[in-house]
Each structure stands twice: as structure tokens, then as C-alpha cells.
Amino acid sequence: MGNPARFTEQDVKRAMKGAKAAGFTRVRLHIDPLGNIVIDAGTEPMEDHSYVSALDLRMFGGSR
Numbered sequence: 001m002g003n004p005a006r007f008t009e010q011d012v013k014r015a016m017k018g019a020k021a022a023g024f025t026r027v028r029l030h031i032d033p034l035g036n037i038v039i040d041a042g043t044e045p046m047e048d049h050s051y052v053s054a055l056d057l058r059m060f061g062g063s064r
Contacts, residue, residue, distance in 0.1 A: 007037060026043070
């Protein structure tokens, strides 16, 4: 196997909680290939990607 992680689940939770406590409403956490925790945070609302096309309705019957 590879090397053990350099951070714990608690580190990830702490980073997310800290970003939210700082007033960010949108927080995304990414772990890069080198094992660093990268936080992308902002206060703008997330974009709505819930558009349902006619093909979606035909394929999935509108149950999406």
C-alpha cells in the first residue's frame, strides 16, 4: 500500500468547521495529489444545475 495519510478525519472536519465559522456559506474541500488539504470557500450561492431537459424526462420519466 502507500504511505499513511498525513492528516486525520478530525483534521478534515476541523477545516470544514473553521471555514463555516469564518462565515463562508459554500465550502468545498479537496485533497491534492501531494496530500495537501485545499479549501475552496465563498459566500456566493451555488449555481443551480437542476435543469431537466426533454431528454431527461423521456429517459427517466421525470422522477429525477
